[in-house]
Amino acid sequence: MTDAPIAAPVPGSSLTEAIAERWVSLSMNSWPGAARPFLSEEKDPFRNPIGSTVRRNLHILAREVLGGMQEASVAPALDALVRLHAVQDLSPGDAVRFVFDLRTAIRERAGTVPETMHARIDSLALMAFSQYARCREQIFELRLREIRFRAECATR
Amino acid sequence: MPGTLVQIESKPPRGDWTDPHVEFRKGSICYSAAPKNLEYLGLPNPRVWQPLDADWKLPPDWKRILLEGMKDRLKKYRSFRLFMEICVRCGACADKCHFYLGSADPKNMPVMRAELMRSVYRRYFTLTGRLFGALAGARELTEDVVKEWFYYFYQCTECRRCSVFCPYGIDTAEITMMGRELLNLIGCNTNWILEPAANCFRMGNHLGIQPHGFKDSIDFAAEEASEITGLKIEVPIQRKGAEVLFVMPSADYFASPHYYTLLGYLMLFHEIGLDYTVSAYASEGGNFGLFSSHEMMKRLNAKIYEEARRLGVKWILGGECGHMWRVLHQYMDTMNGPADFLEVPVSPMTGTVFENTRSTKMVHICEFTADLIHHGRLRLDPSRNDHWNVTYHDSCNPARGMGLLEEPRYILNSVSRHFHEMPENTIREQTFCCGSGAGLGTDENLEMRLRGGFPRANAVKYVKEKYGVNLLTCICAIDKATLPTLLEYWVPGVEVAGVHELLGNALVMTGEKERTADLRGEPFAPARESEALHA
Numbered sequence: 001m002t003d004a005p006i007a008a009p010v011p012g013s014s015l016t017e018a019i020a021e022r023w024v025s026l027s028m029n030s031w032p033g034a035a036r037p038f039l040s041e042e043k044d045p046f047r048n049p050i051g052s053t054v055r056r057n058l059h060i061l062a063r064e065v066l067g068g069m070q071e072a073s074v075a076p077a078l079d080a081l082v083r084l085h086a087v088q089d090l091s092p093g094d095a096v097r098f099v100f101d102l103r104t105a106i107r108e109r110a111g112t113v114p115e116t117m118h119a120r121i122d123s124l125a126l127m128a129f130s131q132y133a134r135c136r137e138q139i140f141e142l143r144l145r146e147i148r149f150r151a152e153c154a155t156r
Numbered sequence: 157m158p159g160t161l162v163q164i165e166s167k168p169p170r171g172d173w174t175d176p177h178v179e180f181r182k183g184s185i186c187y188s189a190a191p192k193n194l195e196y197l198g199l200p201n202p203r204v205w206q207p208l209d210a211d212w213k214l215p216p217d218w219k220r221i222l223l224e225g226m227k228d229r230l231k232k233y234r235s236f237r238l239f240m241e242i243c244v245r246c247g248a249c250a251d252k253c254h255f256y257l258g259s260a261d262p263k264n265m266p267v268m269r270a271e272l273m274r275s276v277y278r279r280y281f282t283l284t285g286r287l288f289g290a291l292a293g294a295r296e297l298t299e300d301v302v303k304e305w306f307y308y309f310y311q312c313t314e315c316r317r318c319s320v321f322c323p324y325g326i327d328t329a330e331i332t333m334m335g336r337e338l339l340n341l342i343g344c345n346t347n348w349i350l351e352p353a354a355n356c357f358r359m360g361n362h363l364g365i366q367p368h369g370f371k372d373s374i375d376f377a378a379e380e381a382s383e384i385t386g387l388k389i390e391v392p393i394q395r396k397g398a399e400v401l402f403v404m405p406s407a408d409y410f411a412s413p414h415y416y417t418l419l420g421y422l423m424l425f426h427e428i429g430l431d432y433t434v435s436a437y438a439s440e441g442g443n444f445g446l447f448s449s450h451e452m453m454k455r456l457n458a459k460i461y462e463e464a465r466r467l468g469v470k471w472i473l474g475g476e477c478g479h480m481w482r483v484l485h486q487y488m489d490t491m492n493g494p495a496d497f498l499e500v501p502v503s504p505m506t507g508t509v510f511e512n513t514r515s516t517k518m519v520h521i522c523e524f525t526a527d528l529i530h531h532g533r534l535r536l537d538p539s540r541n542d543h544w545n546v547t548y549h550d551s552c553n554p555a556r557g558m559g560l561l562e563e564p565r566y567i568l569n570s571v572s573r574h575f576h577e578m579p580e581n582t583i584r585e586q587t588f589c590c591g592s593g594a595g596l597g598t599d600e601n602l603e604m605r606l607r608g609g610f611p612r613a614n615a616v617k618y619v620k621e622k623y624g625v626n627l628l629t630c631i632c633a634i635d636k637a638t639l640p641t642l643l644e645y646w647v648p649g650v651e652v653a654g655v656h657e658l659l660g661n662a663l664v665m666t667g668e669k670e671r672t673a674d675l676r677g678e679p680f681a682p683a684r685e686s687e688a689l690h691a
Contacts, residue, residue: 031260032261032262033254034173034262035260035261035262038250038251039260042251044581045244045614045618046537046579046581046582046611046614046615046618047251047257047581048251048257049257049258049610049611049614050257050260050610053614061331071374083645083646085609087603087606087607087610087645088259089179089181089184093432138645139183139602139603139606139645142602142644143599143600143602143646145641146599146641147599148604149411150599153363153410153411
């Protein structure tokens with residue numbers, strides 16, 4: 001998780017930002033077409049919680065994948081995104097496919113995808129899938145807890 | 157196989173809005189009402205079915221029933237006809253619904269949700285719709301439309317946030333209410349709404365707790381309040397001639413964290429020596445009739461005035477509840493009033509006349525308590541809540557339904573020293589719903605609730621990260637029941653409490669024993685730690 005940063009693109013550079021923006025744009029395809037202009041354009045994080053969560057965290061992940069890949073930054077950003085997808089009408093595959101969009105974004109904006117980055121994106125995808133499974137488990141645990149509470153009330 | 161993976165295309169889940177097809181999926185729908193509950197309430201078409209079934213076993217003349225029902229309501233409610241006619245699709249409401257903001261489903265835009273019904277209205281009740289059909293935005297009423305109505309009208313929490321932004325004042329919640337009324341006519345209803353309604357009709361409260369169970373619960377709470385304070389706290393039950401009838405949501409005496417709020421009420425009433433009583437007959441402030449039909453709402457609400465009349469009280473005090481106050485504030489007076497046998501409420505401690513309740517004769521506990529604090533009638537030690545960094549969630553119905561914005565804040569600022577507001581566009585009249593109101597708060601609907609509650613949780617997360625908030629207070633029983641689940645998923649580490657729980661912590665009672673812990677049994681923060689916590 002703490003590999004040395006790769007040579008290019010440089011984190012924080014305009015190229016990194018361009019890649020991140022393209023990634024945001026590609027990942028918006030997970031959301032219904034009619035909502036995409038709003039999700040993409042509204043910048044107030046409280047008026048547009050989905051759009052701002054997606055943008056903020058994809059930018060963090062882009063900087064990390066292209067930079068230091070620090071787990072302390074990667075894990076919460078990935079969690080925020082996967083947690084959001086885990087409660088939508090998405091298949092498990094579609095819930096984590098945004099990770100692979102990064103490959104396309106890099107290719108489109110930087111020309112090629114360096115080998116190191118392939119490995120990092122694969123690793124990010126595996127982390128995303130693990131997190132997705134954890135979120136789904138948590139949803140069922142929370143549901144079970146509510147059912148248990150109801151049963152306790154009924155037998156009180 | 158890798159080839160197949162590469163071909164995965166992401167597509168928008170829904171295309172043309174006029175296509176009524178809806179994919180029902182476990183986790184994001186409420187289950188149907190059990191036939192026994194429909195039978196008990198005398199509602200039509202009791203049967204075994206589920207929204208996931210292909211055949212909903214609608215009555216053979218379902219279309220006639222719906223259209224006649226719509227015609228009746230258009231005639232009866234001017235507001236309904238107006239709301240069907242006047243929308244100009246300006247889009248002001250489009251991005252205001254928490255379900256839209258948490259799911260991005262375009263049919264959750266309030267304008268679009270209303271359009272699901274308006275399109276049918278146009279087809280059958282306007283000339284242009286009859287002549288030009290789809291060209292005039294009209295749609296045929298089909299079984300798929302009925303299913304679509306069920307999906308989306310049981311996905312609106314009737315919170316009315318959208319109506320705050322509508323330049324025409326269209327209340328989309330009322331359109332949802334009409335949609336649900338119509339669906340009820342053909343037996344398309346949910347168990348999470350009708351079971352509490354049936355229980356309430358039979359036993360006086362949502363869970364169907366019998367009178368002796370009610371007494372046990374109240375006695376237990378009185379005993380616990382006595383143990384905490386070292387005082388003998390008693391709760392009069394159905395005492396004729398008391399000055400005040402106190403009505404609370406039943407969750408206050410059987411659920412957690414509501415129960416701590418109940419302890420707070422009991423301690424307050426004891427301290428000020430209020431001449432009051434509670435009643436098993438009116439042991440439910442909540443009214444799940446509001447979520448099915450106006451007739452059902454009226455039947456359940458009638459018990460409050462009836463019991464006030466029977467007991468001969470002067471006025472009614474109501475506890476921390478959400479939609480209870482929507483019903484009491486907006487409908488009770490004309491539904492079951494006027495309560496001309498009651499007196500205009502006057503606080504026996506301060507002499508304040510609650511002019512705003514001149515008609516309903518029913519005062520909100522926050523109005524009552526804020527008035528006591530304002531007149532210096534309570535001794536409070538806010539440092540007893542120093543272990544909490546507090547924020548306040550304006551529960552939709554008290555906030556938007558009756559304008560109760562300042563009183564809870566006044567109390568919180570008096571009983572705690574560390575209160576932080578969430579961002580301006582997420583509180584007061586712009587508050588975000590918990591995502592579980594209006595009868596949607598059931599476990600089988602959890603994923604939808606988590607979507608709908610995301611905008612609220614997002615604002616809580618902000619104050620948690622910025623100020624270290626660890627307690628979300630509110631004055632709604634549904635909030636208290638469902639926000640803990642919501643926060644555990646989205647913002648772990650933030651707990652939920654009622655305003656009167658914090659009041660109970662801070663209240664210094666006459667003759668009380670030394671208190672070292674709050675109502676939950678958590679020790680008060682030692683002075684030094686408290687300073688460090690909030691440094």
